[in-house]
Amino acid sequence: MERDELAAWLRLLGTPGIGSESARRLLATFASPQAVFQASEAALRRVVSATQAAALAAPPADLPALLDTTTAWLAASADRHLLALGDPAYPALLLATADPPLLLYAQGRLDWLRPPAVAVVGSRNPTRPGADHARAFAAALSQAGQVVVSGLALGIDGAAHEGALDAGGATIAVVGTGLDRVYPARHQALAHRIAGHGLLLSEYPLGTPPLAANFPRRNRIISGLAQGTLVVEAALQSGSLITARMAAEQGREVFAIPGSIHSPQSRGCHLLIKQGAKLVESAADILEELQAPAAPATAGLPQGGPEGDDGDPVLAALGWEPGSLDALVARTGWPAAELSARLLELELSGQVARLPGQLFQRIASA
Structure with missing residues (x-):
């Protein structure tokens, strides 16, 4: 994007009172940001309000600094980009939405x-x-x-x-x-x-x-x-x-x-x-x-044995909802000390998580 075009985009999107809907109407009428600022105030008033047309005539005070900052940011790395609505790289799915961004800053691939x-x-x-x-x-x-x-x-x-x-x-x-x-x-x-x-x-x-x-x-x-x-x-x-x-x-x-x-x-x-x-x-x-190809390995709830507990009585007693130590003592009949030790083993092995309120919950595996 040339500096003059970038300046026009930044000015259009930075003008007070010009939201995305008004900016889209202006672009639809005048075809480019540069053309918006070359239009007469009378022409602008046929598309936006008189207040908005007057605002477009006065460049934002911070525009020169923002233009310099943006130009330097883009020049600092080849993986930095600006994508305007008409850019071939602009994502097609996003373009199909009701309110796509007029300008996207991108860094990466x-x-x-x-x-x-x-x-x-x-x-x-x-x-x-x-x-x-x-x-x-x-x-x-x-x-x-x-x-x-x-x-x-x-x-x-x-x-x-x-x-x-x-x-x-x-x-x-x-x-x-x-x-x-x-x-x-x-x-x-x-x-x-x-x-x-x-x-x-x-x-x-x-x-x-x-x-x-x-x-x-x-x-x-x-x-x-x-x-x-x-x-x-x-x-x-x-x-x-x-x-x-x-x-x-x-x-x-x-x-x-x-x-x-x-x-x-x-x-x-x-x-x-x-x-x-x-x-x-x-x-x-x-x-x-989505009718997409299946993954080589999919995430989901643990499979394990028939009940998904791999034969562990504590996991079977815990089930898939948070449970307290007292509740598990009642379900298993185990002494609290022995049960606490087993829960610690399950926590360290990544099968159980300790939640706030002294609750325990099973962790789903991939």
Whole structure:
């Protein structure tokens, strides 16, 4: 993108009072950002309000600095890009949505925008089994040739990105800040891995801080890039339900993993299932619905023996819902000390997780 064209894009998107809908109308009428600023105010007023037309006549005060920063950022590395709506590399699935970003900042491998993708989202405070599910499903989906899309948030998002990368697959992180910032800060190393092996995307200009309003809005990009959205764990007020709703509005599939009826982190998934989301127990369920090739190894609930307990009496007594030590003492008849020792062994072997409130829960395997 030439400097003059970049300046026009930044000016159009940075003009106060010009939202994405108004900007699209202007582009549809004048064909390019440069042409918008070459038009007379009278011509502009036939497309937008008089207030908006007047705002377009005055360049934003921070435009020169932003232009210099963006130009330097692009020049610093060959894996940094700007994708406008008309760019051949602009993702086709996202372009087909009702509100595609007019400009996308990208860092990493643009070729990951072409293969089929599944979004994996969920709670920022997942249970241990929930995080394990996210990693296992993401790994299996990536092994089946799907790109895993998520939002780089703590919890399920981070686990999904890690699962895809650890399996040698591809992942796209759609962030709610400028690409010169990493939020949350503890995902600095993960963002670096994604930039090297996957792709970071944002619609926000460089320097944009982590503003609360930006994150629900970026969710439409997460769902818009994918054929379907998988919600792993979500409370009833989770932002993941916003992503699921946007996916449904975009005509994409919505999937949800069920959980314990006693877990607040499962209630959002159960609500989605009641509303028509497909209940899934393995990556194969998702691939079948999307008519995609099956994964070499799929994630899902443990198989084990007839009851999935591999003959272990403590696992059989625990079942698949959180249980307390007292409840397990009553079910097994074991002394509390002996039962505690066995639970510790199961925890160390990765078969049981210790939850808040002195509860224990089995962990699903891949």
